[in-house]
């Protein structure tokens with residue numbers, strides 16, 4: 001910590017999940033796209049950089065044949081996930097969900113229909129060779145008709161050093177772009193939270209020292225890793241010009257201030 005107000009592990013992960021995650025929508029989208037391309041239902045999901053692996057726990061609840069793995073290097077979010085998500089599964093569901101403390105660059109002794117790497121976590125790989133290595137591992141980790149899903153963000157505002165505040169029911173979430181180096185695309189982001197009840201601001205609760213990759217770089221790297229087709233999606237707009245949560249296949253769009261989209265690599 002950096003002299004800022006300390007935050008408990010519980011509160012940190014709860015506020016993070018409430019602020020940035022939307023598993024129902026992610027799972028529904030992945031399932032729908034898998035069925036569209038593969039004409040069958042996906043049954044196994046590997047959540048890379050899973051943190052608390054809340055999404056993987058949700059996946060096993062959706063169908064009695066669904067299985068999931070959540071992989072993360074850090075035992076802290078996994079422990080929170082085990083105590084708060086895994087514990088809420090029944091015994092049969094628990095038998096189909098596994099937390100793996102490990103590196104996504106490792107080889108694993110199972111294959112999945114879908115590998116998901118969300119919340120831009122693969123931006124941790126700053127070198128092209130490292131990201132290519134990860135994409136090759138993801139390719140190997142998939143069944144023959146498997147699909148690799150990642151998300152990515154961008155837009156004209158995303159390289160500006162600024163702090164963006166979003167109000168939630170009981171807290172505010174701050175996405176703080178502290179630095180962006182236009183020559184290397186390296187960037188430094190922080191997440192801060194402010195709880196409404198006591199007005200406390202918790203600074204730098206999460207730090208992301210990343211390279212900001214672009215969709216075309218991801219597409220080309222996935223192709224180089226072996227994926228037979230790579231598709232980009234774009235989000236539709238509601239009448240106020242905000243994202244409407246509907247993502248469709250697209251490869252030509254007008255830029256806007258800020259966007260978050262999916263990219264799918266088909267094995």
Ligand SMILES: C[S@@+](CC[C@H](N)C(=O)[O-])C[C@H]1O[C@@H](n2cnc3c(N)ncnc32)[C@H](O)[C@@H]1O
Pocket residue numbers: 020021048049050051052071072073074077102103104105118119120121124
């Ligand atoms: C931005 S969080 C993402 C959490 C979650 N997937 C989500 O969507 O909110 C990134 C996570 O990646 C983990 N991580 C970083 N490098 C990793 C690696 N090489 N292998 C596995 N996990 C890694 C970190 O420990 C952290 O929990």
